Amino acid sequence: MFQHDNRLGISIPVLPREWTDYPLEEQEQIMHIWETIRGMIPDRIQELEKSINEKQTALNNEENFIVSCRLNTEISELASVINDLWLWFRTVPDVNSSDSPQKRHS
Template sequence: MFHHDKRLGISVPFLKREWLDYPIEERQEIMHKWEMIRGKIPDRIQELEVHIIEKQAALNNEEDFDRSCQLNTDISELASVINDLWLWFRIVPDVYANEKMHQ
């Protein structure tokens, strides 16, 4: 149900069918695992922010144009990963969605 995303450094849900097509027990199991992973996202973001700060410090002292361009590219990629991690962090499917629709 989960696939490790090397770029993000976390496992992300990889569902083979629509969320509501899973039985509620399976949705609860998926949600439990996702909450465990999701709880680690802020720590992962902090790790990446440290790398950005290091690269920014290196950039401030870099005189080689090509190396400066590479550092800028690296910083941009890390910022992109952080943005994607925040998007994943905000994803919280409703386990009971199907039941609520029928009430």
């Protein structure tokens, strides 16, 4: 039901069926697992923000254009990951709802 996403650093739901096709008990089990994973997202974001800050400090002191471009690219990618993590953090499915955990954002 969940697959680790290396880019995001968390497991995300991968549901082969529609949310409503899962029995209520299974929906509740999926929700419990998701809430545990979801609770780790702010810590993951904090780790990435720390890395961005370190790269920005390095960028401020970098004189080599090629290295500056690489650092900018790395910072952009980390910012993109943070954005995606916030989207996943706001994903909260309703038990016994037609909304899939992969579709609904609060």
